[in-house]
Amino acid sequence: MENSGRRTFLGLCLGGLAAAAAAAAAWPVYRYLSPRSTATTAARVDIPEKDVPEGEAKFFELGGASAVLVRKPGGGLIALSAVCTHMGCIVQWEKDKLDFLCPCHGGHYTAEGAVISGPPPKPLAKLPFTVANGVITVG
Ligand code: FES
Known part of the structure; x- marks a missing residue:
């Protein structure tokens, strides 16, 4: 029972780390590919x-x-x-x-x-x- 709980906890931790790593890797790609959404630059x-x-x-x-x-x-x-x-x-x-x-x-x-x-x-x-x-x- 205790081992099962540890495995579940470890699985959740590893899953969270994997999700965070994937998000950290994808963010720069998203920023590079997406157009700027705010009109903060000059019109000329x-x-x-x-x-x-x-x-x-x-x-x-x-x-x-x-x-x-x-x-x-x-x-x-x-x-x-x-x-x-x-x-x-x-x-x-x-x-x-x-x-x-x-x-x-x-x-x-x-x-x-x-x-x-x-x-x-x-x-x-x-x-x-x-x-x-x-x-x-x-x-
Ligand atoms: S070809 Fe699909 S966004 Fe440019």
């Missing part, structure tokens, strides 16, 4: 042109959501929401392919935000921007 952002070289993407926060600037080879600039239109994960720039990958369900977008493949139902939203005196203003 200035980014120096030199921070977005050809073939690169610059991620930033705009109005509480993740956004990205891309400079295509040849110099063309594109400003997009970085929030996947499927379930809201943050897309990643694939420099070698010059496209975006959503890590949650494998959605692919072109550098212009058009859907290539996967579950996203719509393109990434385009954001307005201007360029003046070496500064890109998005929003």
Whole structure:
């Protein structure tokens, strides 16, 4: 009887530890993949042109959501929401392919935000921007 009680207690302790370890491991992944939910960032952002070289993407926060600037080879600039239109994960720039990958369900977008493949139902939203005196203003 006493052994059974100890086993139950030990089982509960180990189960609790396992649950706490799983939660601690999953939290950073959740925070990375989920869009910011509060509008604590500026609705307009200035980014120096030199921070977005050809073939690169610059991620930033705009109005509480993740956004990205891309400079295509040849110099063309594109400003997009970085929030996947499927379930809201943050897309990643694939420099070698010059496209975006959503890590949650494998959605692919072109550098212009058009859907290539996967579950996203719509393109990434385009954001307005201007360029003046070496500064890109998005929003
Ligand atoms: S959330 Fe991006 S593909 Fe599902």
